[in-house]
Amino acid sequence: MTVETTEIKPLSIDDIRASIESGTSRATAIAESYFEQIQSRDPQIHSYLSVNRERAFERAARIDDLAAKGEPLPVLAGVPVGIKDVLTIEGLQATAGSRILEGYRAPYTATSVQKLEAAGAITLGKLNCDEFAMGSSNENSAYGAVHNPHALDRVPGGSSGGSAAAVAGGMAVATLGTDTGGSIRQPASFCGVVGILPTYGRVSRYGLIAFASSLDRVGPFTANVKDAATVLGVIAGHDPMDATSSPLPVPDYTADLDKGVSGLRLGVPAEYFAEGLDAEVRAAIERSIDQLRAAGAIIKPISLPHTRYAVPTYYLIATAEASANLARFDGVRYGFRAKDANTLSAMYRKSRDLGFGAEVKRRIMLGTYALSAGYYDAYYKKAQQVRRLLTDDFLKAFAEVDAILTPTAPTPAFKLGEKSDDPLSMYLADIYTVTASLAGICGLSVPCGQSAEGLPIGLQVLGKHFDEAMILRVAQAVERLN
Amino acid sequence: MATTASLSPEVLAKYEPVIGLEVHVQLLTNTKAFCGCSNQFGAPPNTHVCPVCLGLPGALPVLNERAVEFATLAALAINCEVRERSIFARKNYFYPDLPKGYQISQFDKPLAKNGWIEVPTPEGTKRIGITRLHMEEDAGKSIHDGFADSATRTYVDLNRCGTPLIEIVSEPDIRTPEEAYEYLTRLKEILLYTAVSDCNMEEGSLRCDANVSVRPRGQEKFGTKAEVKNVNSFRFIRSALEYEIERQIEVIESGGRVIQETRLWNAHEGRTYSMRSKEQAHDYRYFPEPDLPPLIVTAERRAEIAKQMPELPEARRARMVAEYEISEQDAQTLTATQAFADQFEAAAKAAKSPKRVANLVQSELTSRLKLKGLELEESPITMKGIAFAADLAEEGKLSSKQLKQLFDAAFENGEDFAIVYEREKPQQITDPAAIEKMIDEIIAANPKQVEQYRGGKKTVAAFFVGQVMKLSKGQANPALLNELVTKKLDS
Numbered sequence: 001m002t003v004e005t006t007e008i009k010p011l012s013i014d015d016i017r018a019s020i021e022s023g024t025s026r027a028t029a030i031a032e033s034y035f036e037q038i039q040s041r042d043p044q045i046h047s048y049l050s051v052n053r054e055r056a057f058e059r060a061a062r063i064d065d066l067a068a069k070g071e072p073l074p075v076l077a078g079v080p081v082g083i084k085d086v087l088t089i090e091g092l093q094a095t096a097g098s099r100i101l102e103g104y105r106a107p108y109t110a111t112s113v114q115k116l117e118a119a120g121a122i123t124l125g126k127l128n129c130d131e132f133a134m135g136s137s138n139e140n141s142a143y144g145a146v147h148n149p150h151a152l153d154r155v156p157g158g159s160s161g162g163s164a165a166a167v168a169g170g171m172a173v174a175t176l177g178t179d180t181g182g183s184i185r186q187p188a189s190f191c192g193v194v195g196i197l198p199t200y201g202r203v204s205r206y207g208l209i210a211f212a213s214s215l216d217r218v219g220p221f222t223a224n225v226k227d228a229a230t231v232l233g234v235i236a237g238h239d240p241m242d243a244t245s246s247p248l249p250v251p252d253y254t255a256d257l258d259k260g261v262s263g264l265r266l267g268v269p270a271e272y273f274a275e276g277l278d279a280e281v282r283a284a285i286e287r288s289i290d291q292l293r294a295a296g297a298i299i300k301p302i303s304l305p306h307t308r309y310a311v312p313t314y315y316l317i318a319t320a321e322a323s324a325n326l327a328r329f330d331g332v333r334y335g336f337r338a339k340d341a342n343t344l345s346a347m348y349r350k351s352r353d354l355g356f357g358a359e360v361k362r363r364i365m366l367g368t369y370a371l372s373a374g375y376y377d378a379y380y381k382k383a384q385q386v387r388r389l390l391t392d393d394f395l396k397a398f399a400e401v402d403a404i405l406t407p408t409a410p411t412p413a414f415k416l417g418e419k420s421d422d423p424l425s426m427y428l429a430d431i432y433t434v435t436a437s438l439a440g441i442c443g444l445s446v447p448c449g450q451s452a453e454g455l456p457i458g459l460q461v462l463g464k465h466f467d468e469a470m471i472l473r474v475a476q477a478v479e480r481l482n
Numbered sequence: 483m484a485t486t487a488s489l490s491p492e493v494l495a496k497y498e499p500v501i502g503l504e505v506h507v508q509l510l511t512n513t514k515a516f517c518g519c520s521n522q523f524g525a526p527p528n529t530h531v532c533p534v535c536l537g538l539p540g541a542l543p544v545l546n547e548r549a550v551e552f553a554t555l556a557a558l559a560i561n562c563e564v565r566e567r568s569i570f571a572r573k574n575y576f577y578p579d580l581p582k583g584y585q586i587s588q589f590d591k592p593l594a595k596n597g598w599i600e601v602p603t604p605e606g607t608k609r610i611g612i613t614r615l616h617m618e619e620d621a622g623k624s625i626h627d628g629f630a631d632s633a634t635r636t637y638v639d640l641n642r643c644g645t646p647l648i649e650i651v652s653e654p655d656i657r658t659p660e661e662a663y664e665y666l667t668r669l670k671e672i673l674l675y676t677a678v679s680d681c682n683m684e685e686g687s688l689r690c691d692a693n694v695s696v697r698p699r700g701q702e703k704f705g706t707k708a709e710v711k712n713v714n715s716f717r718f719i720r721s722a723l724e725y726e727i728e729r730q731i732e733v734i735e736s737g738g739r740v741i742q743e744t745r746l747w748n749a750h751e752g753r754t755y756s757m758r759s760k761e762q763a764h765d766y767r768y769f770p771e772p773d774l775p776p777l778i779v780t781a782e783r784r785a786e787i788a789k790q791m792p793e794l795p796e797a798r799r800a801r802m803v804a805e806y807e808i809s810e811q812d813a814q815t816l817t818a819t820q821a822f823a824d825q826f827e828a829a830a831k832a833a834k835s836p837k838r839v840a841n842l843v844q845s846e847l848t849s850r851l852k853l854k855g856l857e858l859e860e861s862p863i864t865m866k867g868i869a870f871a872a873d874l875a876e877e878g879k880l881s882s883k884q885l886k887q888l889f890d891a892a893f894e895n896g897e898d899f900a901i902v903y904e905r906e907k908p909q910q911i912t913d914p915a916a917i918e919k920m921i922d923e924i925i926a927a928n929p930k931q932v933e934q935y936r937g938g939k940k941t942v943a944a945f946f947v948g949q950v951m952k953l954s955k956g957q958a959n960p961a962l963l964n965e966l967v968t969k970k971l972d973s
Contacts, residue, residue, distance in 0.1 A: 088540045096539065108533050110540060209539040213772035243544045243774050321772055324572050327583020328537045332638075348576055371574070371767035380769055 013079050013173060013227045020067050020078045027060035027067070027078030031122050034080040038124065038171045045147045045169050047162040049085050050093055051125035056080075060122050076234060077120035082172040084163045085126040086133050087113055087218065088207040096209045097131040097141040097159075100355030101335045110207020111242065112176060112218045112235040119234045124172060128162030131357045132326065133178055133211045135159045136186060136429040139420050140359045147416070148190060150455060154413040157187030160221070164191035167221045174231045175221045180211050181314050182409075182433025184219045185445040189408035189458025192447045194228040194475065195221045197433075199466045200440035201246035203232075204239030210325040212318035213244075215437045225446060225476045229253035232468060248466055256469050261477045262296030264470075267401035271307035272432055278411040284449030284457040285407045291481040292405070292474070300401055304393040307435055309386050311427060314434035316370050316383035322360075323367030329355065362423065391439040394462070398441075403474050404462040406432050408445040412455035432460060442468050446475040448482055489728055493735060497696040499727045500704055501656035502613075503665060507648050507679045508620065508687035509552045515619045515646035516543030516586065523685050527639035535644035537581030542773050545570075549617065549646035552678040553593055554779055554787045556648055557615045559676045559794060560669070562597030564784050570617075570771040575764050579622035579638050587649075589768040592616030593777065599672065600796065601664040610665050611653030617777075620645035642686075648678075654693065654704065659723035666690060666719060671795045675820050689714050692723060695740070696730045705730070706740040710754055712747045722747040726754050798823060806836040812844050822858045822865075829869035838872040839865075846889045854893065863892050867899030874903070878961030881951060884908040912959045914966060917950070920958070921970050924949045935971050943967055 011019070019025040035053060042048055063078045083089065086096045088106035095101045109117075117123060130140040138146040138161025146161040148154040149169035156165040160177030164187035167175055177184045179197045188195025196219040203218045210216055220231035236250045268289060273282065293299045331337035331351030338350030356364070370379035397404060409429060419426045436443040442465070445458035459478055463471035514521050517534035533541040557564050571589035597612035622640035629637060650669065656662050670681045670688060681688040690713045695705035708730070713722045725747075730740045744763070745754040779787075793801070799813040802823075808816070817823040826843070830836035847868065851861055863871075871888070874880040880888070892902045911917055924946055925932055935942040946967045951958055 086540075094539060101539065104539070106540070107538070108541075206542050207540040210773075241544060242542050244542075244772075320769060324574050324584050324767075324769070327574060327576065328539070328581060330576060330578075330583060332578045333536070333581060334538075344578070368767065371769055373765045373767075376767075376769070 011173070012224060013076060013222075013230050016079050016173065017073055017075070017077045020063065021073055023067065027063035027122060028057055030078050031056050031060045031080055031124070034124055034171060034173075037169075041149075041169050041171060044152055045149055045156075045165050045171075046144055047128055047146050047156075047165040047169060047171060048082065048125045049095060049097075049128050049143055049162070052092060052123065055092075056122050056124055059117065063120055063122070074118070074120035075230060076116065076174075079121045079173050080124050081116060081121045082124050082127045082163065082166045082175040083113055084129050084160050084175065084177045086129060086178055086209040086211075087176060088209070089113055089123065089126070093126060094209065095126075095143065096133070097129045097143060098329075098356065098360065099142040099336055100329045100331075100351070101209075102142075104335045106207075108207065110218075111204035111239045113207065115235050115237070116176065116231070121174070121234075127160075127166055127175060127177075129177075130159035130161065130183075131360050132209065132322070133159040133180055133183055133216075134322070134359050134363055136182065136426050137414070137416075137419065138162065138187070139416065140357055142357055145416055148413045150192060151413065151453070154415055154455070155190065155418075157190035157409070157413060159183040159187075160195075161187050163221045164188050164193055164195065167191070167193045167223055173222070174227060176218055176235070177221055178208055178211075179217050179219055179433075179437065180215045180318060181437045182430045184217075184221065185433050185443060185458070185460055186409045186429065188221060188445040189447075189460075190413035190456065192450075192456025192458075193221050193223055194225050194444065194446050194479075195219065196228050196232055196444040196468070196472075197436060197442060198232060198236060198468060199246075199442040201244055202236050202442070202466065202468065204235075204237075204242040204245045206239055206241040210321075212321040213325060214321060215314075215318055217437075225472060225479045226254060226257060228444070228475075229257060229472045232472075236468075246466070251469055253469055253472055256473050257476045259473055260295060261292050261474055263298070264296075264403065264474065265298045265300055265401045266292060266474065267300050267302035267397055267404040269302050269304045269307070269397070269404060269406060271304050272406035276410050276428070276431070277407060280451045281407050281409070281411060281457050284451075285405070285459055288448040288459050288478055288482065289405055292477060295477055295481060297477075302397050302401060302404070304390075304397060304435065306386065306389045306393050310390055310435045310438060311431055313383045313386045313390065314430070314438055315366065315427060316379050317387065317438070319363045319367030320370045320380050320383075321367065323364045323371065326356075326360065326364055331355070359423070387438045390435055394435075394439045394441055398464045402463075403467075403471050405474075406460045406462065408432060408458035408460040412451045412453075412457055436462050441465055442471060444471050444475055446478045448478055489732060489735070494728065494731060496698060497727075497731050497734075498699045498701075499657060499659075499723070500654045500695045500697060500707075501659075501662050501723060502654040502693040503652045503656065503662060504691045504693070505650045505652075505666070505669060506620075506689040506691075507556070507650065507673060507681065509549050509646040509648065510677065510679050511546055511548045511552060511646055513546055513548075514644035515546050515549050515617070516644055519644065521645055523687070525641055527637070527641060530641040531643070535581075536640060537583075543586060543771075545774060545777065546646060550593075550777065550779065551787055551790075552646070552676075553615065553617045553648045554784060555676050555790060556650075556673060556678045557594035557597065558784070558788055558791060559672050560597040560599050560612055560615070560650065562594035562612060562615050564594045564779055565591060566779060566781070567591070568593045568616075568777045568779070570774045570777065571768045572771050573618075574767045577621065577624075578636065579624045579640065579643070581622070581640060581643060585619060585621060586771055586774070587618035587768075588616035593648075593779070599665070599668050601661060601668050603661055603664070608655075608661070610655045610661070613651045613653050615648055615650050618647050618649060619643070620647050654695075659720040659727070662692065662723055663716070663719050666716065668795075675792055675794055677792075677820075683715055686714070690719065692719075692726070694723060694726045694730070696727055696734070705734075706742050708740065708742065708754075709744045710747055711744060711757065715749065718747065718749050721752060722749075722754065725752065729754065792820070795820075802827075806830055806840055808837060808840040812840045815844060815848060816840065818858055825865035829865040833869040833872050834876045835872060838876055839869050842868050842872050842875075846886065850889065850893050862896045863889070863899045867892070870903070871899050878959060879910065880908065881956050881958070881960050883951070883956035887956075909957045910959050911954055911957050912962060914962065917954070917958055917963055917966050918970065920950050920953050921946065921967055924953065925970060932971065943971060946971065
């Protein structure tokens with residue numbers, strides 16, 4: 001078994017299925033090796049909040065049974081996956097990284113997880129994240145920070161820090177994360193893995209503990225582009241339980257992966273290469289762009305003029321929606337309830353005061369303020385108008401280009417504690433990612449180089465609504481050329 | 483404290499009340515507004531619930547299209563314009579029976595607006611404007627009493643949570659408590675006819691809040707209003723409004739100012755209590771519900787829904803007056819519920835004289851029902867029975883006295899008319915010789931009346947008919963008796 005452990009680590013989704021199909025390995029053995037990896041590696045990284053061996057082995061055994069009978073295996077057969085702890089799984093804890101949900105067990109499974117498991121994936125456990133997905137460093141988890149596998153004194157990014165670190169640390173082949181303003185792409189960039197932000201409506205949000213409903217998306221992390229395309233194909237699609245999910249058919253995202261970039265028009269927006277961009281990141285991105293040009297892509301300078309309004313717009317809309325979404329955590333029905341409260345309002349106040357962390361409370365207050373009588377028009381309504389302008393920027397750009405290339409984050413992974421006392425500088429870590437979130441378009445982060453210290457750097461590829469196939473094709477080229 | 487006794491009619495008459503009503507109506511859909519849970523009333527607490535209506539983390543609402551249909555039908559029935567694109571909004575407030583911490587409602591873009599209904603007033607028919615009709619979900623129920631530990635605990639039942647509601651907001655067009663009562667009555671009747679709700683106030687499927695202000699007669703500007711909540715019975719709507727109107731007048735008369743506030747009607751004490759002032763009022767922080775796309779009701783769909791529109795009560799009454807030659811009053815009684823009106827029409831159409839069916843309902847049925855405290859639906863005599871009785875009377879096979887006796891017997895035994903009739907088979911004297919013998923007896927005993935008749939006062943014949951009927955103990959065949967009395971007197 002230990003022999004298998006070292007053997008399977010670099011395996012892709014296809015390798016895993018093929019090895020089970022051919023009988024060279026078994027799903028239970030693969031799961032065991034990943035649990036061993038978690039046991040040895042995660043004490044330093046802290047990407048998992050809980051693991052569920054029994055449940056995993058039971059499901060892996062079913063895959064092995066199928067294989068033993070020579071029956072066809074589903075696309076993710078035996079693939080060990082981890083799930084960000086903002087997605088629900090029936091019977092398992094769902095903390096959302098918050099103390100207020102301590103001990104809460106979900107009575108139903110999120111659609112995206114259900115699809116993943118129906119395709120044969122083996123869920124190993126629930127992954128650490130910033131509390132209610134609010135943060136860019138994973139330091140806002142009530143259960144402790146996650147460490148970057150590439151440099152343990154650095155953050156993995158956030159809010160899906162656990163999801164990115166688990167893949168980077170070889171503790172899962174694929175993970176699910178969520179992205180509201182950059183929470184998949186930025187940690188993917190920091191941890192040197194692939195992370196996809198699907199188009200809004202492409203993947204069901206049912207079972208995703210909401211942060212900002214009009215921005216929240218579920219997407220995969222993997223070690224390579226092809227695996228990301230495969231997982232996306234599994235979790236995408238219409239869900240009658242999510243009124244905002246799209247009825248558009250799901251294409252085969254792996255079909256066009258290897259078509260190359262020759263003749264593709266790739267836009268490079270000037271606004272994303274301005275002040276604040278780390279020199280090493282700039283160099284890595286520019287090198288990647290040069291490689292794409294050399295591979296036949298037509299690189300076009302473009303402008304997305306409203307970009308500078310994106311961060312404030314994002315923080316108005318996201319916090320406003322969060323203030324309502326988090327109202328249900330009141331200590332009445334489930335989760336944490338403060339003990340020494342004598343009146344209803346004291347119970348609400350104390351439960352929420354003790355149950356929520358500082359960043360969550362800050363955002364609830366910001367959002368409550370933005371929606372208050374007399375301020376709504378100046379803040380929330382105005383933000384919605386600017387959101388429209390930002391979206392129009394992209395729609396105009398996509399009339400001329402097939403995809404857009406930008407840095408994913410202005411810097412490589414920063415050090416733990418470096419920004420935790422400065423929320424504003426933390427918010428600026430999202431400067432390149434919040435735009436696609438607001439516009440509802442798809443995007444991804446693909447590794448494109450390293451800093452001198454060996455820290456990963458990610459290239460962000462943005463695409464039209466529902467044009468995931470295009471950005472995956474570009475990302476595949478980046479991966480090949482890197 | 484205001485008391486009803488302290489104000490003279492003269493003082494009251496100086497002021498004009500201005501009333502607007504907000505009516506919440508539960509829709510009779512099989513399932514809830516945003517999930518698949520049963521919408522049935524009366525299940526054990528917290529059994530009709532799921533992750534969505536419990537507001538569990540991660541659950542999302544999906545709109546019940548049937549609820550949209552019902553709401554649209556109701557909107558069209560009260561003459562509203564239905565918006566092609568309306569928007570759901572979150573209304574934010576904390577309460578234990580509101581599990582999401584917000585209610586999904588509609589705010590600045592409701593489903594429908596600018597409607598009206600007509601109500602009868604002493605001055606004739608009056609049109610009351612309807613500002614808007616919007617869709618929303620109901621909250622759960624907090625139960626503060628009835629448990630052994632109710633002194634220290636409140637229980638929550640979330641079965642009602644997510645029940646589809648429509649809220650119908652009237653213009654401030656109502657001027658008297660009586661008009662408010664009529665408005666509610668008419669509105670309820672229309673909604674019952676469209677079958678979108680059972681409008682059962684006791685079970686809370688129709689609930690009413692009232693915005694009340696008073697102003698000196700002749701003044702254009704509205705006075706400061708108070709919102710009176712919890713007026714949840716037709717019995718109390720008038721008294722609650724009367725109380726509140728007089729309270730406000732007394733405040734003004736004693737030199738004070740009415741403050742904008744929410745007041746709660748307490749039916750046991752017959753008064754309203756201040757609940758919260760404007761300063762304490764909630765800021766609901768409405769914003770568009772991001773979990774639900776805009777609600778689109780296309781012109782085609784609206785037309786499709788309009789096809790389901792039944793004949794509404796007002797139109798039906800007009801038609802019945804014309805068709806059955808009955809009075810407006812009879813039509814009113816007969817259309818009290820749609821089912822009853824349907825039964826009546828079926829019976830009337832099958833009977834020899836629809837008018838006689840209507841008359842029997844009015845003269846024999848309603849008073850007996852009232853006496854027994856029964857609703858029309860609970861009558862032992864069905865409309866079929868009434869039609870049967872009407873035909874017997876029309877054919878002269880039953881005297882009115884016999885008819886009354888049979889009605890009495892039916893009510894006493896809780897049986898339908900035909901059953902009682904078949905059993906009792908009232909003896910009718912149809913032998914002309916026997917009737918003639920009785921007529922002779924009466925004629926002999928009343929020479930004075932005979933003289934009057936023969937002197938040209940033909941109406942005296944009725945006296946003889948009556949006397950003979952009495953003598954026959956009501957058993958003489960009325961048609962034959964009439965004929966023979968005239969014959970005898972004329973001979």
